[in-house]
Amino acid sequence: MDVTALLISMGSMGGLGAMFSAGLSIANKKLHVDEDPRIEQVKNALPGANCGGCGFPGCAKFAGEVVLDDVEISDCTVATQSEIDEIAEIMGVEVEAAERKIARVMCQGGTYETAVKADYAGIESCLAANLMSGGDKLCEYGCLGFGECVDACQFGAMYMDDNGLPVVIEDKCNGCGNCVGACPRNVIEMHPESDKLFVLCKNFDDPKTSRQLCTKACIGCQICVRAVEDGQMYMEDNLAYVNYDQYGKEAKLPTDRCPTECLVVLDGNEEAAEPTAIQEKAA
Amino acid sequence: MKFPTFSKGIHPSDHKEFTNTKSIEFMPLPNEVFIPVQQHIGAPDEPIVDRKDEVKTGQVIGRSDKYVSSPVHSPVTGKVKKINNFLHPMGSKVKMIQIQRTGEDDWELLKHPEDWESASIDDLRQLVWDAGIVGLGGAAFPTHVKLAPPEEKPIDSFILNGCECEPYLTSDHRAMVEMTDKILTGMSIIMKVLGVENGYIGIEDNKPDAVEAMNERVQNLNLDFKVMALETKYPQGAEKMLIMSVLDRKVPTGGLPMDVGTVVNNVGTAMAVAEAVTEGKPLVQRVVTITGDGISEPKNVLARIGTPLQSLVDFAGGLSEETAQVFMGGPMMGMALHDLSVPVIKASSGIICSTESRVKKMQSYPCIQCGACVDACPMNLVSTRLAKFSENKQIDAMEDYGIDSCVECGSCAFVCPSYIPLVQWIRVGKYRVNESRNKQAA
Numbered sequence: 001m002d003v004t005a006l007l008i009s010m011g012s013m014g015g016l017g018a019m020f021s022a023g024l025s026i027a028n029k030k031l032h033v034d035e036d037p038r039i040e041q042v043k044n045a046l047p048g049a050n051c052g053g054c055g056f057p058g059c060a061k062f063a064g065e066v067v068l069d070d071v072e073i074s075d076c077t078v079a080t081q082s083e084i085d086e087i088a089e090i091m092g093v094e095v096e097a098a099e100r101k102i103a104r105v106m107c108q109g110g111t112y113e114t115a116v117k118a119d120y121a122g123i124e125s126c127l128a129a130n131l132m133s134g135g136d137k138l139c140e141y142g143c144l145g146f147g148e149c150v151d152a153c154q155f156g157a158m159y160m161d162d163n164g165l166p167v168v169i170e171d172k173c174n175g176c177g178n179c180v181g182a183c184p185r186n187v188i189e190m191h192p193e194s195d196k197l198f199v200l201c202k203n204f205d206d207p208k209t210s211r212q213l214c215t216k217a218c219i220g221c222q223i224c225v226r227a228v229e230d231g232q233m234y235m236e237d238n239l240a241y242v243n244y245d246q247y248g249k250e251a252k253l254p255t256d257r258c259p260t261e262c263l264v265v266l267d268g269n270e271e272a273a274e275p276t277a278i279q280e281k282a283a
Numbered sequence: 284m285k286f287p288t289f290s291k292g293i294h295p296s297d298h299k300e301f302t303n304t305k306s307i308e309f310m311p312l313p314n315e316v317f318i319p320v321q322q323h324i325g326a327p328d329e330p331i332v333d334r335k336d337e338v339k340t341g342q343v344i345g346r347s348d349k350y351v352s353s354p355v356h357s358p359v360t361g362k363v364k365k366i367n368n369f370l371h372p373m374g375s376k377v378k379m380i381q382i383q384r385t386g387e388d389d390w391e392l393l394k395h396p397e398d399w400e401s402a403s404i405d406d407l408r409q410l411v412w413d414a415g416i417v418g419l420g421g422a423a424f425p426t427h428v429k430l431a432p433p434e435e436k437p438i439d440s441f442i443l444n445g446c447e448c449e450p451y452l453t454s455d456h457r458a459m460v461e462m463t464d465k466i467l468t469g470m471s472i473i474m475k476v477l478g479v480e481n482g483y484i485g486i487e488d489n490k491p492d493a494v495e496a497m498n499e500r501v502q503n504l505n506l507d508f509k510v511m512a513l514e515t516k517y518p519q520g521a522e523k524m525l526i527m528s529v530l531d532r533k534v535p536t537g538g539l540p541m542d543v544g545t546v547v548n549n550v551g552t553a554m555a556v557a558e559a560v561t562e563g564k565p566l567v568q569r570v571v572t573i574t575g576d577g578i579s580e581p582k583n584v585l586a587r588i589g590t591p592l593q594s595l596v597d598f599a600g601g602l603s604e605e606t607a608q609v610f611m612g613g614p615m616m617g618m619a620l621h622d623l624s625v626p627v628i629k630a631s632s633g634i635i636c637s638t639e640s641r642v643k644k645m646q647s648y649p650c651i652q653c654g655a656c657v658d659a660c661p662m663n664l665v666s667t668r669l670a671k672f673s674e675n676k677q678i679d680a681m682e683d684y685g686i687d688s689c690v691e692c693g694s695c696a697f698v699c700p701s702y703i704p705l706v707q708w709i710r711v712g713k714y715r716v717n718e719s720r721n722k723q724a725a
Contacts, residue, residue: 123711
């Protein structure tokens with residue numbers, strides 16, 4: 001074999017390589033962008049769930065916004081107190097942690113409680129059923145029961161119970177709100193952890209109708225509204241609401257007076273006490 | 284003989300034998316009617332009557348100031364009982380006006396010209412609006428809007444849609460045979476308003492008697508309309524397909540028939556226009572086919588808008604015991620009902636009662652990439668892809684694959700050997716696409 005051919009190719013390829021690497025290293029110097037080193041630090045301190053609960057596409061984007069655009073660190077609902085403190089230290093600011101929020105399923109109309117209008121044989125998706133004359137339950141406002149919220153939860157904090165209703169495992173809920181967006185009927189609401197008293201119904205129908213639709217519907221009887229002091233609860237469109245500004249921080253209301261059991265105190269420990277098989281699987 | 288047609292589409296069994304030879308019967312006046320305040324595409328009407336008001340047949344009871352809207356009229360003479368949310372055929376509760384009939388018809392007619400041929404075009408168009416006429420083929424788009432095409436889009440042809448391509452339905456068919464003159468008058472009025480010369484009447488060739496009746500009357504009345512028998516194929520009566528079959532023009536993606544100089548109206552709409560203009564009667568009744576193997580005496584009836592379906596079913600002898608499902612509209616695009624208290628609306632062309640043996644409960648299987656849906660889609664879409672994208676929430680991909688062009692005719696789901704609910708997925712996809720567009724616009 002001709003050695004010169006070997007040498008020529010080695011030389012030319014080596015030369016080309018040297019030339020391009022020189023070009024790249026110059027470009028690296030010339031085109032270097034100074035990035036705030038804090039962005040990387042903040043990103044590393046964030047939980048990294050990329051859940052989108054803050055309203056930005058992911059943790060990296062959120063880190064950038066925190067450093068450059070003065071977005072509140074507490075907008076990240078997932079970060080623990082120690083993580084928030086760490087980010088606050090990086091940013092050199094004092095942060096008051098926002099109150100933790102928990103998703104609440106505002107409906108108790110499962111398979112056993114609700115009246116059914118017809119067989120639904122379509123796609124097993126809440127949105128599809130809602131678009132197709134509203135699924136198989138007669139109630140137009142309640143949970144459809146196909147678990148789109150459970151699919152949307154990235155933290156394994158929700159599961160469907162035997163009654164066909166989603167359950168939030170309070171300890172695991174990070175308050176990102178993805179389940180709220182997944183529900184086509186807006187049955188899920190985010191509430192501060194300190195809210196304990198809830199009217200778990202969304203039905204605006206008149207008392208007679210709502211009673212026929214669901215055994216756990218708010219029938220607008222006003223017993224609860226009359227039992228509390230003025231302004232603590234109110235009635236609107238046949239549905240009772242808790243006025244959280246004035247009430248609900250500590251639950252003292254005799255909830256057993258609600259005839260349809262839809263005025264409920266949720267304190268989080270019940271689910272944790274008896275985990276079901278599905279809950280363990282979700283965990 | 285080969286009839287003109289469009290490409291692709293499907294051939295479902297038409298089952299029109301139940302009612303296609305039965306003359307239209309007058310339904311006795313219902314004792315109670317429920318009138319939804321929105322029976323059209325566009326802005327909803329506001330009720331302009333109150334509880335306990337006396338109303339006459341034909342009196343306006345709901346209207347809106349918006350241009351794309353259509354008033355509603357009382358179909359009976361009686362007293363307003365309640366204005367409340369009642370169940371609508373589409374499955375949800377909407378605002379309706381409940382009227383209790385107190386006696387025979389006492390008409391409040393619209394001011395109509397003695398001789399429509401000398402009336403001004405604007406007056407005629409206004410009359411169509413005041414009469415609450417909407418597309419009676421099923422879409423319920425306000426007709427006066429269709430009759431006022433923008434100036435930059437000149438219209439040269441008008442097509443009367445007598446295809447009635449949905450299986451089972453025969454209301455348009457019977458109307459064409461029995462009320463031929465009224466339909467032709469309506470068509471002449473519409474063409475005068477539009478100022479077009481070329482009139483076509485498209486009828487599927489499974490209705491030879493309708494083609495014959497139309498041909499005969501067109502000749503006798505010396506009208507210059509062209510009656511065209513078209514191949515019996517679903518969805519021949521879809522606007523875009525019909526324009527392709529009759530005029531060989533392709534409506535561009537996202538466009539309207541007026542983009543290719545055409546306006547299409549249903550025969551029922553033409554009939555309503557004729558009634559409004561020559562008699563001053565607003566749209567308070569329509570021909571409804573009540574059919575299927577689950578009803579004792581299938582028939583075509585002329586029923587008042589707002590009549591509860593239960594009365595219609597009773598009029599047709601009641602449901603048989605094996606009835607498993609009742610649809611409103613055709614079997615391809617109609618809605619299954621769960622309650623017969625819902626009223627006849629302007630868009631109801633038929634009620635189909637099916638027995639257990641005809642209702643199939645199908646479990647869906649994975650797509651086998653056979654392409655049957657592609658061969659069936661008259662809009663040349665790839666339904667299986669669209670369904671998959673919809674399932675995976677791929678908004679951009681759905682837009683790229685032209686989800687907006689889907690007319691939801693159901694041909695793809697009809698032919699799918701894996702029984703995939705393609706149309707339902709596409710509807711979900713359309714909803715998601717619109718949602719994301721609204722979010723971007725906000």
